[in-house]
Amino acid sequence: MSLNFPIESAVNEMPQDGRDMLSSTLEHMQVRDSLKMYNNLVERCFRECSEDMRSKALSSKEEQCVVKCCEKFMHVTGRVGMRFSEFFSQMEAAAQQHMAEMLKQQEQQSKS
Amino acid sequence: MSSPPSSNDINDPANQAAAGAALALATTELEYRVELLNKMVASCYDKCAARPFKEGTLSVGENSCVDRCCAKYWQVVAIVGQLLGAQK
Numbered sequence: 001m002s003l004n005f006p007i008e009s010a011v012n013e014m015p016q017d018g019r020d021m022l023s024s025t026l027e028h029m030q031v032r033d034s035l036k037m038y039n040n041l042v043e044r045c046f047r048e049c050s051e052d053m054r055s056k057a058l059s060s061k062e063e064q065c066v067v068k069c070c071e072k073f074m075h076v077t078g079r080v081g082m083r084f085s086e087f088f089s090q091m092e093a094a095a096q097q098h099m100a101e102m103l104k105q106q107e108q109q110s111k112s
Numbered sequence: 113m114s115s116p117p118s119s120n121d122i123n124d125p126a127n128q129a130a131a132g133a134a135l136a137l138a139t140t141e142l143e144y145r146v147e148l149l150n151k152m153v154a155s156c157y158d159k160c161a162a163r164p165f166k167e168g169t170l171s172v173g174e175n176s177c178v179d180r181c182c183a184k185y186w187q188v189v190a191i192v193g194q195l196l197g198a199q200k
Binding site: 010013014022025029033036037040044048064065067068069070071072073075076077079080081083084087088 | 127130131134135139142143145146148149150152153154156157160161163164165166167168169170175178179181182183186
C-alpha cells in the first residue's frame with residue numbers, strides 16, 4: 001500500500017509548530033523502537049546463550065556466544081533491511097505505474 | 113479525497129483535516145513497516161543463523177538463507193493479504 005496523498009508537500013505546507021510536533025513524534029518513535037530492539041536482543045541472546053545457572057557470572061563460552069549472537073543479529077538486520085527496502089521501492093513503483101495506467105484509461109474513456 | 117490537497121491554503125480547515133488524516137495514515141503505515149521488518153529479522157535469524165555460533169559475521173550460506181527467507185516471507189505476506197482481502 002502506498003500513500004496517494006502527497007505527504008511531503010503536506011509537511012512542507014505545515015505551520016512550524018506542526019513540523020516540530022512531527023519531528024518530535026518521529027524522534028520519540030525512534031527512541032522507543034531502539035529501546036524495544038535492545039530489550040529483544042538481550043532476551044534473544046540470553047535465551048540462546050545462557051546454558052545453566054551453576055555460576056552467577058557468564059562463562060567465557062557464554063560470553064563469546066552473546067557477542068557472536070549480537071554481531072550476527074546486526075548482520076541479519078542489515079541484510080533483511082536491504083531486501084526490505086528493495087521490496088518496498090519495487091511495490092511503490094508498481095503502484096505508481098498502476099495509477100498512471102488507470103488515469104490514462106479514465107482519460108481515454110472520457111474522450112470517447 | 114473530497115478536498116483537493118493541491119490548494120495551498122493551509123488555513124483552510126478542510127486542508128488541515130486532510131493533512132492530519134494523511135499524517136495519521138502515514139504514521140500507521142510507518143509503524144506497520146517497522147513491525148514487519150522486526151518480525152522478518154526475528155524469523156530469518158531464527159531460521160538462518162547456524163548454531164552454535166561460530167563467528168559474528170554471516171557465512172555465504174547464511175547470507176543466501178537470509179535472502180531466500182526474505183523472499184519467502186514476502187510471498188507469505190502476499191498470500192495472506194490476498195486471502196484476507198478475498199474474505200470480504
